[in-house]
Amino acid sequence: MQQYRYDGSFEGFLCALSRCLANGIEAVEFLPDTTVSETGLFQDLMVDVATDRKSAIDFRERFVAAVSTEAFAMLRYAFHSEHHGVELQLWNYVRLGLKAGPKLCSMMADKRVNSVERLARSVAREVHKYKGFVRFREVERGFLYARIEPEADILCFLAPHFVQRIGDRPWMIHDLRRSTAAVYDLATWRMLRDIALAEAPGYTDAERECSGLWQRYFQRHAIEARHNPKLQQKHVPLRSRKHMVEFEHS
Amino acid sequence: MTLSLEQRVEILADSAKYDVSCSSGGSNRKGVTGGIGSTRPSGICHTWTADGRCISLLKILLTNSCIYDCAYCVNRRSNPILRTALTPDEIVKLTMDFYCRNYIEGLFLSTGVIQSANHTMEQLIRVVRKLRVEERFNGYIHLKIVPGADAVLIEEAGRHADRVSINIELPSRQSLQLLAPDKPRESVIGPMRQLSSLIETARQEHKHSSKAPRFAPAGQSTQLIVGATPENDREIITLSEGLYQRLGMKRVYYSAFVPVSSDQRLPALSTPPLLREHRLYQADWLLRFYGFSSHELLDEAHPNLDMRFDPKTDWALRHLEHFPVEVNRADYPVLLRVPGIGVRSAQRIVQARRTSRLGEEKLKRLGVVLKRARYFVTAGDRYLGGIRLDGPQLLARLMAPTRRKASLDQLELFPAEADISAVTGEL
Numbered sequence A: 001m002q003q004y005r006y007d008g009s010f011e012g013f014l015c016a017l018s019r020c021l022a023n024g025i026e027a028v029e030f031l032p033d034t035t036v037s038e039t040g041l042f043q044d045l046m047v048d049v050a051t052d053r054k055s056a057i058d059f060r061e062r063f064v065a066a067v068s069t070e071a072f073a074m075l076r077y078a079f080h081s082e083h084h085g086v087e088l089q090l091w092n093y094v095r096l097g098l099k100a101g102p103k104l105c106s107m108m109a110d111k112r113v114n115s116v117e118r119l120a121r122s123v124a125r126e127v128h129k130y131k132g133f134v135r136f137r138e139v140e141r142g143f144l145y146a147r148i149e150p151e152a153d154i155l156c157f158l159a160p161h162f163v164q165r166i167g168d169r170p171w172m173i174h175d176l177r178r179s180t181a182a183v184y185d186l187a188t189w190r191m192l193r194d195i196a197l198a199e200a201p202g203y204t205d206a207e208r209e210c211s212g213l214w215q216r217y218f219q220r221h222a223i224e225a226r227h228n229p230k231l232q233q234k235h236v237p238l239r240s241r242k243h244m245v246e247f248e249h250s
Numbered sequence B: 001m002t003l004s005l006e007q008r009v010e011i012l013a014d015s016a017k018y019d020v021s022c023s024s025g026g027s028n029r030k031g032v033t034g035g036i037g038s039t040r041p042s043g044i045c046h047t048w049t050a051d052g053r054c055i056s057l058l059k060i061l062l063t064n065s066c067i068y069d070c071a072y073c074v075n076r077r078s079n080p081i082l083r084t085a086l087t088p089d090e091i092v093k094l095t096m097d098f099y100c101r102n103y104i105e106g107l108f109l110s111t112g113v114i115q116s117a118n119h120t121m122e123q124l125i126r127v128v129r130k131l132r133v134e135e136r137f138n139g140y141i142h143l144k145i146v147p148g149a150d151a152v153l154i155e156e157a158g159r160h161a162d163r164v165s166i167n168i169e170l171p172s173r174q175s176l177q178l179l180a181p182d183k184p185r186e187s188v189i190g191p192m193r194q195l196s197s198l199i200e201t202a203r204q205e206h207k208h209s210s211k212a213p214r215f216a217p218a219g220q221s222t223q224l225i226v227g228a229t230p231e232n233d234r235e236i237i238t239l240s241e242g243l244y245q246r247l248g249m250k251r252v253y254y255s256a257f258v259p260v261s262s263d264q265r266l267p268a269l270s271t272p273p274l275l276r277e278h279r280l281y282q283a284d285w286l287l288r289f290y291g292f293s294s295h296e297l298l299d300e301a302h303p304n305l306d307m308r309f310d311p312k313t314d315w316a317l318r319h320l321e322h323f324p325v326e327v328n329r330a331d332y333p334v335l336l337r338v339p340g341i342g343v344r345s346a347q348r349i350v351q352a353r354r355t356s357r358l359g360e361e362k363l364k365r366l367g368v369v370l371k372r373a374r375y376f377v378t379a380g381d382r383y384l385g386g387i388r389l390d391g392p393q394l395l396a397r398l399m400a401p402t403r404r405k406a407s408l409d410q411l412e413l414f415p416a417e418a419d420i421s422a423v424t425g426e427l
Helices: A010-023 A053-066 A069-079 A086-106 A111-133 A155-165 A205-221 A229-235 B005-016 B088-100 B117-134 B151-160 B173-179 B185-208 B233-247 B274-289 B311-318 B332-336 B343-352 B360-366 B370-376 B393-399 B420-425
Strands: A002-006 A028-032 A046-048 A136-140 A143-148 A171-175 A180-184 A189-192 B057-061 B106-110 B140-144 B163-165 B220-226 B251-256 B377-379
Touching: A002 A010, A010 A028, A010 A053, A010 A069, A010 A086, A028 A086, A053 A069, A053 A086, A069 A086, A069 A111, A086 A111, A086 B343, A111 A155, A111 B360, A136 A205, A155 A171, A155 A180, A155 A189, A205 B005, A205 B057, A205 B088, B005 B057, B057 B088, B088 B106, B088 B117, B106 B117, B117 B140, B117 B151, B140 B151, B151 B163, B151 B185, B173 B185, B185 B220, B185 B233, B220 B233, B220 B274, B233 B251, B233 B274, B251 B274, B274 B311, B311 B393, B332 B343, B343 B360, B360 B370, B360 B377, B370 B377, B370 B393
Parallel strands: A002 A028, A002 A046, A143 A171, B057 B106, B106 B140, B140 B163, B163 B220, B220 B251
Antiparallel strands: A136 A143, A171 A180, A180 A189
């Protein structure tokens, strides 16, 4: 058993995959940097993989050329599910892909493909939902701040969407669950790690007025005769309401 | 009495909420650097209200004053409700404020008719022009067309809006005449025709040059009320089919009649006919994405949709001679006709069987729901139903209470599949 320790990032994981392929050993284990190795017994078998942008990109190009962009997207989305054991599933997926080639994605009835695809789909679904659920609040004149607590690590998928959309003012989306944040400064966006706010953000007067209007609008927009809170809850589960302005005080 | 902004927003939201269109998809526009707004082909829902309907657009009226007296409408002249208005500046500011906080995908602007059709249309255009030109708002705009408005104004409306709509309201000329005497059918169909040809022309020109000006890139839609007048489902679905085929309509929305007045011309309903509305949407989907035509679903002997089954199951029960079909061999259009198999499942079956022979296990793994489908398919030449297809058990099995299927979500997958979500169930 060969163990690979990487920094927990997607790029780092690609580098680890690349090393695995080079070493040619099939029985492997992946350890994100955050896990502490339990015993020193297998220290000899542990390889520390340095994250190197170029080798990550090389791996992507190799995989895309041998399989497809769609399969790579599958890999990327599934990785961000942070599902326990996803790295091994992806390692199997990659090996199968390099053998099967471009037809990998149509092998959805194969367990190895199917399990990855399911994870990828659930992440993609959550990304889509959060494109709607993110709520920005103006915390300082012209600066927007949003909090989210999604199941999967979706910030890297959300940020480009909001760069396209809200390009005329700086903003920040803060993932409280992972202490990460995507920050946009009018030119580009960056990912920050280990973020914690010293104190709860205060809102501007304009913010209070605007969110108040939205709450009233939201309340009044429901048609009484069609009242159906169960259907509402199916679409907006209680856990995603925590940071949505319209569900405050209700 | 002067009303505060909050009060006016509440009143006008109240007056706007019976317009059911919530779509924000069908338009694909990237953001401009440093600007505000973009649109996605799949559309995005931002929240859901207590009635389970999604909000994706700020749906609001410019004013709820109206010179018309349509019996079914909450804003009819004779209804004693509070009348108010928002200024164009107020609507622009609301839209921008809501949009940058990510409450909405854009604006759905409608209004009561004041003074005349043309005057009203001009007021609507003023708002969207301001948004697009002065604020450089690049998000989604759905603009209502006022029946009877001048062709020149209609043309300008479509230059700014992503989607335009004009509501047909009632399925037949007679009903319209009875309940909305101020809106002759021609004042609705005329503008629809004009829009249809402008949209088509712009689309053709856009194919040749990507710089050609856009005209309502997300097309036009319409809405009609179900249950307020005596038309049967066959008349309604045939009408929709005509609108889709002849006018290139993007969507027809059905709105279960919610009694908003005690007008004697209207039926007294205790609850809106929601199940009927649901069945009509299902039939509508069969027309647009499943290759069915209206006469297959409904005919003279069978003029209304069965409330017990979805319309595809109903069709299959009357055509058992086509079943069961073999999932490893059946053509895509044939798979689409199997009850319980939707567009996404059919596509996945076709894709997966290229590399592997499909049995029951593999079908399940693909995510194909077999609850209803099992009675109508064989997998690897094995019949999955376990009963005689022509016996009496089939009906009983299909009628067993089922959980409502969860296909009404808007899903978005990967770029390669982005267009699918519009097909699988955008409501």
